[in-house]
Amino acid sequence: MPTVSKRGNMMPASPIRRLVPYAEAAKERGIKVYHLNIGQPDIKTPEVAIKAIHDANLKVVEYSHSAGFLSYRKKLAASYRAIGIDVDHTEILITTGGSEAFTFAFLCCFDPGDEIIIPEPFYANYNAFAAMAGLNVKTLSANIENGFALPPIEEFEKLIGPKTRGIVICNPNNPTGYLYSKDELEKLRDLVAKYDLFYFSDEVYREFCYDGKKHISAMLLKGIEKNVIMVDSVSKRYSECGVRIGALVTKNREVLENALKYGQSRLSPPTFGQIAAEASLETPQDYFDEVYKEYTARRNFLVEGLNKIPGVYCPMPQGSFYTVARLPVDDSDKFCQWILSEFEYKNQTVMMAPATGFYYTLSKGKNEVRIAYVLNRDDLANALEVLRKALEVYPGRTI
Amino acid sequence: MPTVSKRGNMMPASPIRRLVPYAEAAKERGIKVYHLNIGQPDIKTPEVAIKAIHDANLKVVEYSHSAGFLSYRKKLAASYRAIGIDVDHTEILITTGGSEAFTFAFLCCFDPGDEIIIPEPFYANYNAFAAMAGLNVKTLSANIENGFALPPIEEFEKLIGPKTRGIVICNPNNPTGYLYSKDELEKLRDLVAKYDLFYFSDEVYREFCYDGKKHISAMLLKGIEKNVIMVDSVSKRYSECGVRIGALVTKNREVLENALKYGQSRLSPPTFGQIAAEASLETPQDYFDEVYKEYTARRNFLVEGLNKIPGVYCPMPQGSFYTVARLPVDDSDKFCQWILSEFEYKNQTVMMAPATGFYYTLSKGKNEVRIAYVLNRDDLANALEVLRKALEVYPGRTI
Numbered sequence: 001m002p003t004v005s006k007r008g009n010m011m012p013a014s015p016i017r018r019l020v021p022y023a024e025a026a027k028e029r030g031i032k033v034y035h036l037n038i039g040q041p042d043i044k045t046p047e048v049a050i051k052a053i054h055d056a057n058l059k060v061v062e063y064s065h066s067a068g069f070l071s072y073r074k075k076l077a078a079s080y081r082a083i084g085i086d087v088d089h090t091e092i093l094i095t096t097g098g099s100e101a102f103t104f105a106f107l108c109c110f111d112p113g114d115e116i117i118i119p120e121p122f123y124a125n126y127n128a129f130a131a132m133a134g135l136n137v138k139t140l141s142a143n144i145e146n147g148f149a150l151p152p153i154e155e156f157e158k159l160i161g162p163k164t165r166g167i168v169i170c171n172p173n174n175p176t177g178y179l180y181s182k183d184e185l186e187k188l189r190d191l192v193a194k195y196d197l198f199y200f201s202d203e204v205y206r207e208f209c210y211d212g213k214k215h216i217s218a219m220l221l222k223g224i225e226k227n228v229i230m231v232d233s234v235s236k237r238y239s240e241c242g243v244r245i246g247a248l249v250t251k252n253r254e255v256l257e258n259a260l261k262y263g264q265s266r267l268s269p270p271t272f273g274q275i276a277a278e279a280s281l282e283t284p285q286d287y288f289d290e291v292y293k294e295y296t297a298r299r300n301f302l303v304e305g306l307n308k309i310p311g312v313y314c315p316m317p318q319g320s321f322y323t324v325a326r327l328p329v330d331d332s333d334k335f336c337q338w339i340l341s342e343f344e345y346k347n348q349t350v351m352m353a354p355a356t357g358f359y360y361t362l363s364k365g366k367n368e369v370r371i372a373y374v375l376n377r378d379d380l381a382n383a384l385e386v387l388r389k390a391l392e393v394y395p396g397r398t399i
Numbered sequence: 400m401p402t403v404s405k406r407g408n409m410m411p412a413s414p415i416r417r418l419v420p421y422a423e424a425a426k427e428r429g430i431k432v433y434h435l436n437i438g439q440p441d442i443k444t445p446e447v448a449i450k451a452i453h454d455a456n457l458k459v460v461e462y463s464h465s466a467g468f469l470s471y472r473k474k475l476a477a478s479y480r481a482i483g484i485d486v487d488h489t490e491i492l493i494t495t496g497g498s499e500a501f502t503f504a505f506l507c508c509f510d511p512g513d514e515i516i517i518p519e520p521f522y523a524n525y526n527a528f529a530a531m532a533g534l535n536v537k538t539l540s541a542n543i544e545n546g547f548a549l550p551p552i553e554e555f556e557k558l559i560g561p562k563t564r565g566i567v568i569c570n571p572n573n574p575t576g577y578l579y580s581k582d583e584l585e586k587l588r589d590l591v592a593k594y595d596l597f598y599f600s601d602e603v604y605r606e607f608c609y610d611g612k613k614h615i616s617a618m619l620l621k622g623i624e625k626n627v628i629m630v631d632s633v634s635k636r637y638s639e640c641g642v643r644i645g646a647l648v649t650k651n652r653e654v655l656e657n658a659l660k661y662g663q664s665r666l667s668p669p670t671f672g673q674i675a676a677e678a679s680l681e682t683p684q685d686y687f688d689e690v691y692k693e694y695t696a697r698r699n700f701l702v703e704g705l706n707k708i709p710g711v712y713c714p715m716p717q718g719s720f721y722t723v724a725r726l727p728v729d730d731s732d733k734f735c736q737w738i739l740s741e742f743e744y745k746n747q748t749v750m751m752a753p754a755t756g757f758y759y760t761l762s763k764g765k766n767e768v769r770i771a772y773v774l775n776r777d778d779l780a781n782a783l784e785v786l787r788k789a790l791e792v793y794p795g796r797t798i
Contacts, residue, residue, distance in 0.1 A: 001595070001625040001626070001651070002508070002564070002565075002595045002596060002597050002625070002626055002651075004507055004508060004651075004653045004654055004657060005506065005507055005508055005509050005510045005513075005657075006510050007506060007510055007511075008506060008507035008508070008654075008657035008658075008660075008661075009657060011506075011657055011660040011661060011664075012660070013660050013663070014465075014660070014663040014664075017663060038462075040461055040462055041459070042459065043459065044458050044459055045457065045458070045459055045460045049460070050456065050457065050458075050460075053452060053455065053671060054453060054455075054456065056452065056453075057449065057453065058444065058449065058641075059443050059444070059449075060440070060441065060442065060443055060444055060638055060639075061444045061448070061449075061638070061639040061640065061641040061642055061675065062439055062640055062641050063437075063439055063640045063641055064641060066413075096495050096643065096665070096669070097665060097666060099664060099665040099666060100665065103665075107404065107406060107407060107410075107531065108403055108404055108407035109401070109403060109404055109407070110404050111404045111405050111406055112406075112511065112533065114404075125663075125664045125666075128660070128661070128663075128664030129664065132506065132661070132664070134511065134533070165401070166401075196400070196401045197401060198401050226400040226401070227400070227401055239459055239460070240459075240460040241460065241461055241462045241666070241667075242457075242460040242461050242462055242463060242667065242669065242670030242671070243460055243669065243670065243671065244495065244666075244667070244668070244669040244670075252400070252401075252403075254403045255403055255407075258403060258404075258407035258408065258410055259407075261407075261410040261411070261412050261413070261527070262407075262410060262527070262531070264412070264413040264416060264524075264527075265410075265413075265498060265524045265527030265528065265531070266495070266496060266498040266499065266502075267496060267498060267524075267640070267643075268640075268641065268643070269643070270495070270641065270642065270643040270669040270671065270672050271641030271642065271643075272452060272641070272642065272669065272671035272672060272675070273669050273671060273672075276460065276671070
């Protein structure tokens with residue numbers, strides 16, 4: 001039997017995956033599991049998207065252009081220009097999800113052994129994309145006490161060595177819900193300019209900003225236009241995660257040109273997904289207004305509810321639909337497993353993502369969990385009640 | 400401006416892409432271009448697939464399981480068992496096209512610097528997948544004189560060194576249309592067993608076999624069950640290239656387990672594509688009968704027509720829907736460009752793929768082109784006429 005690759009063995013597994021069998025076993029025991037562990041919203045996909053698929057009626061489901069439908073790229077570029085991002089369709093590569101945009105762009109910007117800096121906690125799959133590209137990740141920790149704001153820029157600068165080639169910032173942030181300020185982004189810009197780094201900006205949660213706060217795209221930062229690679233996706237914006245359509249957007253033509261070669265090697269992004277994504281650009285404003293109202297209400301309800309549970313602390317996130325909460329537990333991996341496998345309250349339990357999976361530093365996040373507020377308020381209320389009751393009896397409770 | 404990666408610059412571009420601007424310019428001049436250059440069939444997608452999409456009517460287009468719909472994997476496994484391939488759904492990872500199956504499996508089987516052997520001419524994107532995984536390709540040449548049969552197995556063996564970890568065989572073959580015999584496959588099996596190599600078997604053209612010849616899957620070869628990685632795709636089988644659904648199939652659990660980690664990093668294959676692919680398994684037999692009849696007739700018509708053109712030689716391919724023909728030209732790259740940019744006959748011209756793009760050895764394929772018989776016979780007749788007239792006046796004609 002031939003030996004599998006070292007890199008395949010070293011490939012990090014999804015941090016939540018370990019818990020899936022426990023959740024499945026709970027369901028088999030007849031227990032209702034509230035899924036606060038993943039970014040799969042229950043919000044309806046816009047009707048225009050569903051209708052476009054319904055009406056497509058293709059005779060031959062053909063390959064599209066490797067860079068995506070020209071019509072979609074043009075409309076997408078116009079939609080960026082409408083929010084002040086000055087790009088045209090030649091500066092966009094449509095990808096199979098934001099994931100593929102990362103994979104292609106990492107391959108185009110970095111060589112094996114290059115280093116990238118990502119403040120932690122961060123979206124766990126960045127690790128996977130970095131591993132696929134043979135990159136080394138350096139990290140510095142954001143802190144729950146100040147709501148996971150950008151760590152001091154001097155800390156970034158200290159990490160920069162001869163192999164450092166880029167930074168990755170997710171704004172609004174998954175997992176923390178943090179929305180970066182103009183001041184923070186300008187500090188990042190200055191650093192990127194000083195060391196001529198690539199600046200990967202994951203902006204897939206752009207529309208999810210609360211309390212009147214506005215998202216600032218890295219594409220708007222002056223003087224680093226050729227350094228910025230924006231990664232986008234329709235998954236969360238239109239609650240259509242399954243269509244698998246993202247985009248790599250950059251003013252750096254060399255990156256785009258090479259990324260297209262990777263794009264050609266996989267022929268094209270999904271045709272039906274592009275039909276849905278293109279139609280989604282016509283989503284009426286009241287859809288977003290309703291989604292905004294819904295998520296704001298959920299967030300307020302969840303964060304208030306969490307902070308009322310003795311020993312729990314949760315900052316008020318201002319973006320995305322996640323939050324990281326601190327729990328009075330010895331080990332969030334153990335706790336998240338225990339609540340699925342050894343606890344139930346009124347025949348219900350909760351699945352959360354241990355924050356350890358979002359920290360690169362091994363010792364970090366042991367008393368934190370990521371909670372996605374992708375469920376309706378009734379479910380959130382029940383989930384909060386389960387969590388409160390669970391913490392009352394969890395054997396590894398710390399305070 | 401930050402420097403892009405070396406590997407991005409080294410990434411091979413699609414061999415046909417260079418010709419695209421010439422084809423577009425011809426169209427702008429009002430010339431009808433017959434596209435014999437790509438594997439995009441004009442055959443209709445099965446109605447069951449189109450209907451499944453039309454009827455899907457999802458409320459929320461959710462992520463699927465990272466390994467693909469469980470229902471689809473189960474039905475797909477049953478369809479393999481129906482043709483004698485003994486697998487169950489846990490031995491299948493649904494991928495975003497066959498391309499992704501190659502990418503994931505290369506990463507799982509090989510480490511950077513490992514060598515793989517692929518007989519040339521071969522599907523050009525294998526180069527791209529190898530480049531993405533940091534692999535070195537070794538090659539040996541098949542020959543048009545014997546219809547591109549497997550080169551002598553001793554030639555393979557000579558190429559095997561300490562870094563050789565795998566072979567890639569496309570059967571039926573793209574670009575040559577060659578269908579490997581039982582004897583050839585058994586020789587490959589013995590070699591694979593002797594050196595404990597991974598055997599990548601690209602079987603996406605499995606149904607396209609002519610003259611009563613039967614395809615033999617590498618999954619049926621005894622004694623190398625853990626060595627074989629089968630790559631499959633619905634693109635050609637159901638003429639639904641745009642759905643982007645493929646599969647990685649193997650009895651090697653370690654490979655599958657690691658491949659799932661890569662699968663999780665990109666979350667899931669496209670939902671609508673899976674709906675179409677799953678429904679396509681219900682395609683009635685008369686669809687395949689008709690497709691078979693159509694392709695057989697096209698092949699016969701094309702190959703006879705080619706061999707009637709003075710100076711042209713084309714073996715009779717017994718699989719897929721491609722053939723490689725030898726033309727009396729100095730340089731197929733020049734000729735394919737010339738016919739698009741400087742020639743027209745009755746306001747028509749032809750786009751073909753220079754075979755140089757399918758050879759790894761730089762000097763090879765200079766008087767060969769790949770022709771896909773993906774057009775109806777009227778179009779093929781016109782294309783043949785254009786080709787005949789073009790060869791009469793091409794300045795670089797050799798014989």
